[in-house]
Amino acid sequence: MSPGPLCADDLRAVALEVLDLATRAGATAADAVAVQHAAFSAGVRLGALEKLSDARQKRLGLRVCVGERTAVAATADLTRDGLAHLATDAVALARATQPDPANGLPVRTALATETPDLDLYDATAETPSPDAALERARAAEVAALESDPRLTNSEGAEFSQDAATIAYASTLGFNAAYRSSSFHLGVEPVATSDGRMQRDYWYARARHLDRLEEPVAIGKRAAARTLRRLGARRLPTQEAPVVFEAEVAASLLRHIAAAVVGQSLYRGTSFLLGKLGEMVAAPLVTVVDDGRLPAGHGSRPFDAEGLPTRRTVVIEGGRLTSYLLDTYAARRLGLVATGNAARAVGEAPSAAPTNLYLEAGSHTPEAIIATLDRGLIVTELIGFGVNGVTGDYSRGAAGLWVEHGEIVHPVEEVTIAGNLLDMFRDIELVGNDLLFRGSVAAPTLKVRRMTIAGA
């Protein structure tokens, strides 16, 4: 609200102050993350201003260790009094828990020694320009709705920006901060034909405003995606090849991510448990996690425990080569942390991907579709029907039916089902269209065969 500048030094100082208070309260080790956000968004609907939002937030999360016991506490009250309460609460909570020798901070020698500039910050994110924001949203929506008379309605278009400063400090002597920014523009038109409606959306996201895709291009893409759904039908229940558009292929990678993060392995909740070194995908599949991609949506100079981020090959030529680990998970599994610790301010660190992607292949999406004699292109997936323990997969789908290499009609109200291990081993073709719209990305993928349930 009061538009104060984001000050990394202030946040670092607060983090150090709370570490001192924690130590006095009885912590044998501690680390703290302090985050400050300034967010702004503007939305239009049917050409008119619909919403404006402006926000300031500052929060601090503290992890304390008392010997082999640990707990986490978080607050928005950064006064000395507030921090002192936080420290005593955290220490009291830690004393109530049971010890685990795997708890604790990383070893000092593993810590990052520098904070590389990964091109994550655009200072314009700090100072919103409501008029320019509205103009972008309006231009995207107009471009969408003007594309075709069947686009009769809209859930609107929204432009948003976020500037953040993230500071991390620990009693090992680590104390560093970095800034990041993000800009987003999305539009969701609604089309009507024969009394039935369809919606779809498109969006762009970038860390720098001047690298954000043009509003008109976003609007036109949203319009085309919505229009192609008109007249959608169900399919008869059958087995058929399935092509995942890049945007939905990324969701398959998120299931891989959930199966290779440390906590899923030591808890035994991953379908990839015990498969390190084994073929878990077709040989043309290589999956990489890279925390240092310049301007990447998941990039960060160091992880949430102060370890340097890095490039980790998760699947190489179909073989599972590495898990993604934070310090605790690494100790539990007898492996080495991979710089993948992440944490919400109020939570303990756990492993998460940074920028996770499936390496591009050589086929254009059009060439992949041309290989379908009869098959389904999936353009949207809904629901949560994925069992992370067994890899069993069953989700609602919408898309396009292909015969003899040509799209013949849109499809809705069907499910696609299989098992993630079979699906990844059955990847026949990988597209050349890898683009990062978020921190997890994949190109178009063709899976040899899945069960489609419909009429």
Add this chain to the structure above:
Amino acid sequence: MGDVLRPERFFRERYGVSEGTLERVLGSALARHADYGDLYFEFRTSETLALEDGLVKRASKDVSQGAGVRVVAGDKTGYAYSDDVTVSTLEHAAKTAGHIAATASDARAVAIRPATAPHDLYALPSPPLDTPLADKIALLEAVDREARRHDPRITNVLASLAIEHKLVMIATSAGTVVSDVQPLARLHIACIAQDGGQRQQGTYGGGGRQAFAFLLDGSRHLRFAREAARQAILNFEAVDAPAGEMTVVLGPGWPGILLHEAIGHGLEGDFNRKGTSAFARLLGTKVASELCTVIDDGTLPNRRGSLNVDDEGTPTARTVLIERGVLRGYLQDRLNARLMGVAPTGNGRRESYAHAPMPRMTNTFMLAGDATPQEIIRSVERGLYAVAFGGGQVDITSGKFVFSASEAYLIEHGTIGRPVKGATLIGNGPDVLTRIGMVGHDLALDEGIGTCGKNGQSVPVGVGLPTVRIDGLTVGGTRAETGSQRP
């Protein structure tokens, strides 16, 4: 935390927010031609304890605070929020939010009158946050022992106890100030089982706006533990689920997520005011079989989805959505109710001070019918009987919805047969309830585990259902059979 203060006094003493401050800030918020404005203050303490490997090794406590200022002009909303609650940040926020209104006018005088909620649905002698940590840890340890005792193949138990204590105060430009104390507790259990090279998982849990003792009543926590363990073990026997359209019988309770996805979201006022819901303009028409009466009720005592007042200060209510098959009402917040010319229904909810409210469900359920569950099963020659579900989702505009079964059985010749693997069920919201052929007398509400997401905001909700028979729904298994026919 021992806060016995009423929220009004708490916010006044902690942040210096007096009635005079509220009047002045609301006045600035309406300094342009706005229709409406409100202030939402929140102070939330949450505590989570988690057990794994038989030990409570993870604990966290989170205190969040903040205030949101909203200004509404026509269908436009300005919203500003901050976690730094001072009179000057509030005034600044009011001006920022007020920019939504096009033209300047004189600051408006607002006179504040404290109001009280018409019901007191979850007054607890001792909120769950106040229960000693040792008792909570003992509960989790008992859950772990019970689950492992159920079957030696249970190799790990992940149990968490999440407790929240929220103080809110809402001041509106209509002059009302209303506050509420909102406790919430939830026990969640996941059991991992191993048999040879096979691993399976079962989950269960529950809670509500309840005291800690609720979880121990009748050894509820141990029953939850056995349920999670039973589901994990059952999955070893599960065969591939069928694929295709078939008769589906849903068991009572949590399968009511059907109503939440197929009907509830599509009846939220915002989508209907904008005409983007598949249910838009269907008021007064038949959208379900005459056996179906569907209610959203935020006034059920101690339920997870209940509130004394919604997050705009409107008292919660019981709203008939579908009466004997006919669409009767939408779920409304203030903005959409005003634009549609109807009364708000007490469904304006928000995740926190960092979010503007919108129409949301509370506890959504179908009234009981006459059939016995046995009659319903017996009436099915071949189909699926689904009793436990994970999450669901809906495309409001096309009306297509999914919900994913985690425990289901084949029905053959009127008898429950083998368990099948989890599968997603998909259907069309505006017509799925027209296919309800039988409704059981066994209405049950869920155990208190549900969280609903919409536009990035999560709120606790409840669902309920009697046993029902749906004559045709697509089951998304892997076993595609020739001869899978419409019934």
